[in-house]
Amino acid sequence: MNETDSPLPPDELGHRLVEVFDLVGPLYRRALRKVEQGEAIEGASVGVRSVLDLLRRQGDMTVPQLSRIQALSRQFVQRMVNDAAARGWVQIVPNPAHQRSSLIRLTEEGRALITAVLDREHTLNRQVGGDLTDAEVRACVRVLREMLRTFDHVDVED
Template sequence: MPICDPERSEAGAALTALILDLFRLSNRMLAAGDRLVAGLGLTSARWQVLGSIVAAERPQPVAWLARDMGANRQNVQRIVNDLAAEGLVDFQANPHHRRAQLVVLTARGRDAFAAAMRLQAPWINRLSEGLSVPDIGTTHAVVTALERKLDSDTKD
């Protein structure tokens, strides 16, 4: 149901409704991810950080991982510290910044991430049933456009 407000444009009201749906979806996705990887000793947040490390072209400091995730640096630091305590990540010296160590996966971290992705594949295939690839592409384009607009708003 669109949010009715005389000061919102029609698109603004539609976007407000979409954002509220995205908040609910995000919460449900995190809960589903937690259930999916619980048996591996992971949470959605830990899995997401591991995935960001894997996706990076080279080892990065926590601040860069947080930026790439669109997350708070302190939250990512806490999760990285937990992952390090469990032997899933390690720290390397950063030749460009003495205090901002680089985060790298350990063999155990690579194994945990690979196991999570093996669980994710059949789950995501079931979740995508009945959705069209063009609709998914359109949704992705809208979300990406919103991310760019939000990024440019924070730089102003």
């Protein structure tokens, strides 16, 4: 193991991760703007797109589950679900495990929509340069996952 493969001391790690935060904020905001531009094409807002994609990946979920995973308030997620339901992209069905918290289910129309959105996003993501390797992308995901875990205790309902 060479020097660059050794874990960083906490003080140095803290300073280096500021560089990541400085990039993640602008990246996130620019990516949101690009997704919002697609709203004119598909008609799905960024919030609705997130709900549809999560349902596509995870299957039926409740609003509290959707909000917890996305670190968003239940009220915001409920508005996104209501919007998606009004457009026929999701349906709200009884939850056998919990009478007061219905399940949100992706409809065929919703599945077709999120597939079109993801296809458009994939085309854009293919344009990323830098000759990135699988190991570099895996390392990036690992770093971001650890950073996210640091803030698991933050209450999103405020």
